[in-house]
Amino acid sequence: MKTFALAGNPNSGKTTLFNALTGATAHVGNWPGVTVEQRKGVYRNKKAGIEANITDLPGIYSLSPYTPEEVISRNFILDEHPDAIINIVDVTNLERNLYLTTQLLEMDVPVIVALNMMDALEKQGSSVNAEELSKKLGVPVVEISALKNEHIEALMKEAMKLPEKRKGETVLTDGWLGDLVKEATAIYSKEEGIIHPLFHAIKALENDEIEAKANKSAFAEVSKLIETKGKTVDELEAASADGRYQVITETFATSLSKKEKAASEKLTYSDKVDKVLTNRWVGIPIFLVLLYILFRITFAENLFFADFGIGTFDEGGVFEGLFYAEGHLMSLGKILANFVECVTDWFTGVVAGWMEGAGAWQSFVCDGILGGIFAVMGFLPQILLLFFFFSILEDTGYMARVAFILDRAFRRFGLSGRAIIPMIMGFGCSVPAMVNTRTLSSEKEKIQTIRVVPFFVCSAKLPIVAAVGAALGDAFGIDPALTALVAYFGGVLIGFISAIVMHLTTQREKVPPFIMELPAYHMPQAKALGIHVWDKAKHSFKKLFTIIFVSTVIIWAMLYFRFDWQILGEEETAEYSILGVLGSVFSPIFTPLGWGTQLVATVNGQTMNMGWAFAVSALNGLVAKENAIATFATIANSIGAGIADDVDGALSFSYLVQACGSSLSVGALYSFIFFNVLTIPCFAAVATAKAELPKGTLKWTILFWLGVSYVVSCMVYTSVTFIWPIAIWAVLIIGGGVGIYFYNKHRVAIDGPLNA
Amino acid sequence: MVVGESGVIAKVNGEGRVRRRLFDMGVTPNAEVYFRKKAPLGDPIEVTLRGYELSLRKEEAKWVEVEVKEGK
Incomplete structure (x- = not known):
């Protein structure tokens, strides 16, 4: 074939x-x-x-x-x-x-x-x-x-x-360059094992880096030839490019009959759109507002920030809680999520009814399998919706413009505007985003970008943000859309700060150049969008029924049994289960982050430690980030009798938070979000980072993720909860800043400035 | 060159990979360019060249010598 x-x-x-x-x-x-x-x-x-x-x-x-x-x-x-x-x-x-x-x-x-x-x-x-x-x-x-x-x-x-074989031909046949090409080709033709002599000869004349390494002797001979002719390498490079373009414009391009207008007067549809979107004053604000609107349509409980008054919509009607609640309209993402929830709740209810009296089996199916999987599935509509919006941005050509308008700002972080594309892709999934860093021309820029890509909250982290956001709303009255905004912008901000720090310290180099084509805008293609969203849906479902399914079953079993493989007794709380004991071992690590040993919950009149549940969720999130919420759902369902038909991830998390009462603070919940957003991403992303990063940098990258997530979460928890640690953190940050400033000055004195 | 001006490229200075890249993107002597706009923060710039839109930084654009044809 x-x-x-x-x-x-x-x-x-x-x-x-x-x-x-x-x-x-x-x-x-x-x-x-x-x-x-x-x-x-x-x-x-x-x-x-x-x-x-x-x-x-x-x-x-x-x-x-x-x-x-x-x-x-x-x-x-x-x-x-x-x-x-x-x-x-x-x-x-x-x-x-x-x-x-x-x-x-x-x-x-x-x-x-x-x-x-x-x-x-x-x-x-x-x-x-x-x-x-x-x-x-x-x-x-x-x-x-x-x-x-x-x-x-x-x-x-x-x-x-097409014939089997074809002899290479070049357009560079005229003048001294043509003669050089012929002589160089002769040199290469003598060499053994060269399949494309003409191609290699011309690459040698163009002083090609790869060619210089591939065929050393022939390359050296060609270099000598260039010298004897009294030409320089720079001259040759220019002559070959110029020669090609000359033939193209004079000979080839004449086959095209264009309805030609001078570039300056041509104002296509694309240019008109561009005039607004990259406008000097409104270009950047438009970008920010656009992102904000997309997030609101996906997450908001109250889409228009408006209270239409209870009674505007049919209170108590079938659609209450689906499209609207308490006099406000919900966002599209919320409405879709509600639909899925209706179906999954109904399904679990039916199954629970069937299995009434089946004891362990009922718990296994309802709390274990369905609880975990449906907890994540409930977020699928929001994941797909956000993905759909980003696909539109990609498909229209706006993404390249974002790189264009933000390049100047990115240069401060030691990155080119091109790096923003993998970062925005990171909102979807870190894996393709890290692979996309191949388009970056500099290795240091690539390392910096791969390290900060996970800070852009990916769709698998969305359930964490949404569930914790909902709990913050239920327990402390904080708007979930605000929490989502804090999480997303916080991640981006910390990504930029880390990029600057790396740029000034370990990854020092001159900012790489930015030369990029800006494609014409076009209307998004329904087919391409369909492919994107369908692929994402397929991928999510696959993950749901493989990794997440297996993890949930394991979590359920570890919750149901004690270390001696006896079923947990009626009077024993979940902290005596395998999971509880294991989690308690790790729990002290997270005490400084606000969700460690200090958490005490009261469930059905029993008092128990709760820190282990958070520790286990965060650790399980390293396998796949959706696991964090699936784990909470399984735990909540297992320990809280009577909520078996309430498998919604956000609700079960909210239930846990309320059970913890005053031992769990606002700061601790935000700290939990930030820890999950910033820490080591899932297995798949770590494997991708390993493949894409230069050898020997993966261990530093993992250390970087651990360090940043721990320190930032601790900072968030202590500052929000006790206020006074802000002073200590401020001193540390200023100290670090001053340290970097002087280090940079010192290096500039040795190596010269980074930016022209 | 200022925004709205057209011209013809006279020479591409500089060296190494960046110069090579400029050539590959069609920034060669005798090519016509139109300076379309600056990005909101003043840099990079966008030019129309060989029928497409190219974006590059002033830093790189400074290597390209252009003979301005017509002003506005």
């Missing part, structure tokens, strides 16, 4: 084509750098009798890689020897896209050019002469629209017809 590689500029529609070809549902978005790893699939067309392997590669602007994910693409083509390259070219951006084409053509591999986004070009009133372009390039050219699934079959038919 033949293997085709999809290569092209970032954001030229490779992944959309890949999905169309293979029926896959890979993530697409409207910003450069969505795809950061190679992805394989199979194209099957029985009617045409075609079957082929397709590999989707990260987008590249040229074969001289600049960021790690671009190296992946180059290496794939050089090392894996695909039978042909399908070069996707965005016709609405023909010149820059053909620049890569000129380099691909230098390799000894068959190429077919797919002119993508023909529909968008036609909308502009322009057209392209594919036949003519094909003649000039010397390879087949097919017009397609990956998004609308047009002419995909024609493309694959042409691709199958």
Whole structure:
């Protein structure tokens, strides 16, 4: 079976084509750098009798890689020897896209050019002469629209017809550069085992870093050749880029008949939108307000902050508590969550009814399995809704603008605006966010970003924030949306502070450059959004019925039995269970954070310690963050007889909080949120960090997460609860700040300033 | 060059990877550029070039010499 590689500029529609070809549902978005790893699939067309392997590669602007994910693409083509390259070219951006084409053509591999986004070009009133372009390039050219699934079959038919072999050709044939190319190619042709002599020769002339390491002797010979001709490396680099673009504009691009207007007078729909969104005065406020609105629609109990008065809505009607309560309208996220809750409550009620009198089995099914799983499932609508909103931001092209408007501010943290994209992705899930840091060009920037990504509250931490927020609301009358805001902004703030500290101390370097394409805006595509949300839903369900299911069962068993494997007696409180004993061992560690040994709860007239429950939840959260709330639900259901049909995660947590009474303070609850938000993320995220981080930095990263979460939580607890420790913390922070200031001054004196 | 001006690139100075990247993105001599806008905080800037929008910092833009064609 033949293997085709999809290569092209970032954001030229490779992944959309890949999905169309293979029926896959890979993530697409409207910003450069969505795809950061190679992805394989199979194209099957029985009617045409075609079957082929397709590999989707990260987008590249040229074969001289600049960021790690671009190296992946180059290496794939050089090392894996695909039978042909399908070069996707965005016709609405023909010149820059053909620049890569000129380099691909230098390799000894068959190429077919797919002119993508023909529909968008036609909308502009322009057209392209594919036949003519094909003649000039010397390879087949097919017009397609990956998004609308047009002419995909024609493309694959042409691709199958490609010859087995093709000799590399270059556009750099004129003048002294052309002569140099010929001589350098001759040098490389003599070398053994070089498959693409022309390509390597030109890369050597361009002083390519990777080439210098790969073929040392030939590279040295070419360097000597350059010297004898009296040329410099800088000159050559400029000449080759210039030469390519010259041929493109003078020869290739003429196949395009554009309805041309001067750039200065052209004001497309995209530009008009951009004028507002990146406006000097309102650009940043719009971004902040937008985020706030998205969070409100997802979390708020009282969407419009308005009390319409009890009686405005049909009090006591069937929809009370679903859409509205106490005279206010709920947010969309809340309403959806209420629906799920109705169903899960009903279900548990029915099951509990069936199993009446089954003793341990009833407890196992209702408290153990259903309690834990439904506690998390109740948050699924809010998770998916927030994910849906972020997908819209990605798909429209706004994400790249956010990087643009915030770059200046990010530079203070030692990061480029590009780093904001993985950070915002972190609100969804840390795993893809950490993988996306491959698009960052500097290693130190990458380390900093990976370390702070978990501070951006991910969707699995959302249940913790929401449940603790609800408990704070029930017990202390604090608005849950406010708690959500404190958690999200607190995480972001601490992320930025840590980035600055790292930038000034361990990860010192000049701020990496920011050169980025800003894609045209487009309306979000229903199909792409559907794919995103559906994928997330599938992933969440899988997690629910694997990791979380298993953890809940284990937690239930550890609660039901004592260490001697006897069932916990009626008079014995849960602290004598296996879980209780184990939790009590860890509990003292968390006493300075406000949720350790000081917690005492009264349940059904019995008094017991409660710190172990918090310790166990936080520790279980290291497996998967949803576990924290699932654990609380199981514990609450197990110890509180008579609430078995109330499996809602927020309610059961609230129940525990109220049972703790005055031993649990507002500060301790906020400290619990911050500990979970800032500490070591889940197993999956740690594994990803290990894979992405340079060797030897993982242990420091884990230490960093532990340290930051412990110190910040302790600070939050003691400051809110006792007030006076604020003075001590303030002195420590100022001291640290002054220390860093002088350290920085000292280093600047040695190495020179970090910022120009 | 100020916002709203167009020009033709005369020379790209600088060195190493950043210069290479600028070339790859189409910032080469004889290319026409239009200085579209500055970001809200004054930096980076956005230019239109070869039919697309490119964003770069003043720090990097300073390496690019442009002959201004028309003012506003």
